Amino acid sequence: MRHIYRCPLRWADMDAYGHVNNVVFLRYLEEARIDFLFRPDKDFKQGSVVARHEIDYKRQLVHRHAPVDIELWVTEIRAASFTITYEVKDDDVVYVRASTVIVPFDFEQQRPRRLVPEEKEFLREYTDEVSAGDPDDEEAVAA
Template sequence: MNELLKEYPVITEIPVAWGEMDAFQHVNNVVYFRYFETARIDYFREVALMDEMYKTGIGPVLRETNCRYKLPVTYPDTLYIGSRVSELHDDRFTMEYAVVSKKHGAVVTTGTAEVVMYDFNNKQKANMSPLLVDSIQGIESRTLVQQETF
């Protein structure tokens, strides 16, 4: 699993639940967006984004998200969702996800999300703080170190 997710600094482990499967006997397509949300929140926790939002009133809103399905996943399985930021702009960033199935030993799903910073007090888009940018860059630099050790 490590090799498949070496370019993702934050890894979230999620066991597949029986109830996530649909009538076609594989994990329903909608469930992957919940997996991405869980991984995104784990990433936000790593960069202390939610702490900053509570202090400043400026936080993330999801502008766009997508998912590409490669292999069906069934119960029982354990998934490892790698998350990373691939693009940083003044007021937004793009996240990428890779979902690895323990059972398949392969990437089964990929996805992206565009996250925009929003000032909830003034109801308008806002720029990312220098602290947040530094924190994201620090987390992302982990993968550069990991890649150099392989």
């Protein structure tokens, strides 16, 4: 299953040529990720931090008043990280494909932590493709 976030375009998002500035796409991905992880029905209650972004710019997005859709899904779940993949698009036009590696984080102890079972269960609902996983992951070893 995929999560869809309708992202509004703002006047300040564009560059001097009327295109959405490429660094603005990071903010769009962040908005979609927050909408996905921190919802009233399924709150990803523990903390997390971004470890890595990869972005492929496919087409220029010209500023307009209509929002774009950001589809996101989980492509990898490991013991202490997971990967979210995104497409920023409208209709059949893809402007950006991206992925973000997220590490669960304990802010009280200021260190990374493992995903708890409830988080893994939530993430699996949005998984299109799960990797073999971390060899230290008990579920991967048991499989």
